[in-house]
Amino acid sequence: MKHIKTLNKVNLKQTAAKGGCSECQTSCQSACKTSCTVANQKCEK
Amino acid sequence: MIHKFSLNHYNIVLDVCSGAVHVLDDLSFRLVDFTSAQMPARCPEEAYAALSDYSRDEVSEAYGELYTLVQDGLLHTEDDYDQFIGKIAPAPVKAMCLHIAHDCNLRCDYCFAAKGDFGHGRKLMPLEVGKKAIDFLLNNSGNRRNLEVDFFGGEPLMNFDVVKQIVEYARSKEAEYQKKFRFTVTTNGLLLDDDIMDYINREMDNVVLSIDGRKEINDSLRVTPNGKGCYDIIVPKFQELVRRRNGQQYYVRGTFTRKNLDFSKDVLHLYELGFDQISIEPVVSDPNVPYSLKLEDVPAVAQEYERLAKEIIKIRKSGKSINFFHFMLDLDQGPCAIKRLRGCSCGNEYVAVTPEGDIYPCHQFVGIDGFKMGTLDEGVIDPAMKQAFSKANVFNKPHCRNCWARFYCSGGCNANSQQYAGGILQQHEVSCELERKRLECAIMLKAALADQE
Numbered sequence: 350m351k352h353i354k355t356l357n358k359v360n361l362k363q364t365a366a367k368g369g370c371s372e373c374q375t376s377c378q379s380a381c382k383t384s385c386t387v388a389n390q391k392c393e394k
Numbered sequence: 395m396i397h398k399f400s401l402n403h404y405n406i407v408l409d410v411c412s413g414a415v416h417v418l419d420d421l422s423f424r425l426v427d428f429t430s431a432q433m434p435a436r437c438p439e440e441a442y443a444a445l446s447d448y449s450r451d452e453v454s455e456a457y458g459e460l461y462t463l464v465q466d467g468l469l470h471t472e473d474d475y476d477q478f479i480g481k482i483a484p485a486p487v488k489a490m491c492l493h494i495a496h497d498c499n500l501r502c503d504y505c506f507a508a509k510g511d512f513g514h515g516r517k518l519m520p521l522e523v524g525k526k527a528i529d530f531l532l533n534n535s536g537n538r539r540n541l542e543v544d545f546f547g548g549e550p551l552m553n554f555d556v557v558k559q560i561v562e563y564a565r566s567k568e569a570e571y572q573k574k575f576r577f578t579v580t581t582n583g584l585l586l587d588d589d590i591m592d593y594i595n596r597e598m599d600n601v602v603l604s605i606d607g608r609k610e611i612n613d614s615l616r617v618t619p620n621g622k623g624c625y626d627i628i629v630p631k632f633q634e635l636v637r638r639r640n641g642q643q644y645y646v647r648g649t650f651t652r653k654n655l656d657f658s659k660d661v662l663h664l665y666e667l668g669f670d671q672i673s674i675e676p677v678v679s680d681p682n683v684p685y686s687l688k689l690e691d692v693p694a695v696a697q698e699y700e701r702l703a704k705e706i707i708k709i710r711k712s713g714k715s716i717n718f719f720h721f722m723l724d725l726d727q728g729p730c731a732i733k734r735l736r737g738c739s740c741g742n743e744y745v746a747v748t749p750e751g752d753i754y755p756c757h758q759f760v761g762i763d764g765f766k767m768g769t770l771d772e773g774v775i776d777p778a779m780k781q782a783f784s785k786a787n788v789f790n791k792p793h794c795r796n797c798w799a800r801f802y803c804s805g806g807c808n809a810n811s812q813q814y815a816g817g818i819l820q821q822h823e824v825s826c827e828l829e830r831k832r833l834e835c836a837i838m839l840k841a842a843l844a845d846q847e
Contacts, residue, residue: 365478
């Protein structure tokens with residue numbers, strides 16, 4: 350595309366169907382403890 | 395739903411429900427206002443009229459690109475996540491915050507743990523309670539393989555022998571239960587010595603080192619019982635621990651308050667000290683204390699986040715490494731949508747345990763009346779409370795339903811909402827404003843670094 354650059358091709362919706370294994374890190378266990386940020390965790394699949 | 399913003403000369407559109415991030419030129423950015431899920435294939439006349447400073451061919455071309463994104467499910471994607479509500483339910487416990495010491499050798503003014511004892515007296519966790527906590531986790535984690543235990547306080551190093559014995563006990567159960575424990579310790583660093591450093595680096599998957607940044611900032615709030623700042627004691631110890639850690643996960647983690655709204659200087663100070671994994675977070679406190687962040691401070695904090703993002707871009711573009719926790723965002727390998735819909739999972743998949751063996755939804759709920767979920771002796775947690783916390787997600791928080799950031803903060807911190815907004819489903823407005831700003835900065839950072847490639 351000439352006018353638009355798309356940074357990611359992964360569609361969040363596609364992750365829902367097989368998601369939810371809960372093996373990834375709990376966000377509050379990484380560093381925060383006061384300000385929840387879930388999206389910065391990594392998927393472990 | 396989309397979120398459209400310009401930051402640091404980047405025009406960005408986030409397609410909320412697909413998670414797609416687009417960087418646009420000025421023309422296509424303006425044209426976005428003429429798009430929708432049902433946009434026609436041909437550009438409408440009013441768009442040509444509004445963009446008459448461009449040729450019709452240019453406008454048609456940009457419009458065509460936007461149309462393609464809609465057709466590809468990367469723009470104006472429909473929100474049909476309601477179909478997954480059934481997956482957001484009470485689930486096995488997989489993470490635990492062990493309050494190994496309700497005592498501390500610092501007296502930090504802003505401490506949410508009431509300067510170490512959570513308002514219930516100074517106490518160290520006995521080994522037997524720690525073992526029962528591990529048993530509880532093993533017996534309540536269902537088929538979850540990875541189990542997380544965070545040694546927290548107070549100051550965990552004040553009870554480090556028990557930490558070591560709990561680790562040993564947990565490791566001895568891993569094979570039998572087919573589990574993998576991941577340990578974290580959060581420490582203020584005062585008691586770190588060679589042996590403890592080596593132990594932490596051997597056994598802990600993650601270590602969180604508490605420091606607020608510049609000496610004068612750190613020492614104004616992080617003080618010993620006799621009122622002296624701790625900066626000079628902890629900095630060399632943290633540097634040594636990280637040096638010996640050989641790249642394993644760690645964070646230097648601090649708090650900023652109304653007294654240092656120029657906190658980007660604290661982040662950069664920590665970077666100059668040799669740390670590259672940094673988390674400096676907004677204080678969460680009673681709005682009536684003088685250092686508390688208020689809504690009127692949001693513009694200044696937002697500007698500071700922008701300043702920090704630009705500094706981080708400079709560092710990264712010079713080929714050096716720096717990671718700011720609240721700007722971390724993996725656009726391709728981030729958590730699945732179900733995780734994002736579940737939220738932080740406190741009181742459901744994650745609980746905190748006190749030195750007495752009482753169970754609370756998370757470390758921040760400890761000591762708050764009405765939030766004790768059970769005890770290790772009983773071995774069960776209140777199913778009604780677990781159910782209530784499992785429902786504390788973006789579906790049930792009215793302010794989240796139409797927020798563009800809902801798949802990133804996932805509903806925010808329930809403890810902050812409870813303490814400062816009156817309920818776990820209520821909105822803690824300052825936190826929401828700051829989260830949205832951080833997310834814009836994080837996305838812009840991705841755009842800037844992609845620009846370099």
